[in-house]
Amino acid sequence: MDIPCDLIEYVRQARHVAVLSGAGISAESGLPIFRGEDGLWDNDTIMRFATPEGFAANPKAAWEWYAHRRGEAGRAGPNPGHKALVKWQEELASCDGWLEILTQNIDGLHQQAGSKKVTELHGSGWILRCTECMRERKDRTLKFPDLPPKCPECGGIERPGVVWFGESLPVEALERAVWLARECDLFVTVGTSGVVYPAASFIMVAADGGAKTLEVNLDPTPLSSQVTWALHGPSGEVLPEVVEKAF
Ligand code: BV8
Ligand code: ZN
DSSP states (O other): OOOOHHHHHHHHHOOEEEEEEOGGGGGGGTOOOSSSTTOSOOHHHHHHHSSHHHHHHOHHHHHHHHHHHHHHHHHOOOOHHHHHHHHHHHHHHTTTOEEEEEEOOOSOHHHHHTOOSEEETTEEEEEEEETTTOOEEEOOOSSOSSSSOBOTTTOOBEEEEEOOTTSOOOHHHHHHHHHHHHHOSEEEEESOOSOSTTGGGHHHHHHHTTOEEEEEESSOOTTTTTSSEEEESOHHHHHHHHHHHHO
């Protein structure tokens, strides 16, 4: 890919980098994205499986969808795009800088690749939360004996520890995202269609604060015309090339 020299120069000297990732960064790990022709979402899916009302109406059906996605994510591994962010983070840490990740993904692949400081804006598919006593637990079962899973404490139905449409993002995640957007010199979006809010708003907070912005995405998005640089290609190829050329 033809990567602009001024971008490489800027990456080389930026000391504070915030990255917002979406489903596209996990596409080359074999995980499906949400939108587009073979995407996971259609309006019906969103309403049935990714809203509190849909879950309450049929927890078993919603869980069959999440259990299937957990199975895929559990069998997937980080790809070169995830690993390039680990290298970039290590480069910055070695010179008193920082790179932090805000992810919309619930697959845990950034952490599995070795990224530190990952904020999961939309929660985690590996957390179960009891709908009765609110107890949370980490769980990596890939094949549930029975759905929906039940709380070991009170027997209540457990839900995925994710943020559904119409639910607020965790306060600490929102606060971290705003802090990163305000403090970074470079805000990078990777593999996101930029249509879900408030996640898609942070890049504009960064730009308003004087940061330069980079989009790495397979296709153009509503953000493409607003960023400083837009690189359209697979993140598993583009990110390693940017990091390789800069450091
Ligand atoms: C909230 C659950 C408020 C976990 C998800 C303005 C402000 C606030 C809210 C709203 C607002 N406008 C509208 C809203 C409501 C809503 C919203 O944004 N709706 C949209 C659809 C218009 N937002 C909310 O409801 C949020 N809640 O703000 O609450 C509130 C306040 C007070 C009180 C009550 C409520 C909650 C949003 C979170 C919803 N949960 N997921 C799960 O099941 O996974 S969102 C879902 O979309 C996923 O988390 C996903 O990550 C996210 C975003 O999708 P992307 O990651 O971008 O994936 P997508 O497929 O779209 O794009 C992938 C891209 O990758 C593509 O562009 C493709 O080209 C590219 N790609 C493909 N292959 C590659 C690649 N790129 C690089 N390399 C490749 N190889
Ligand atoms: Zn319980």
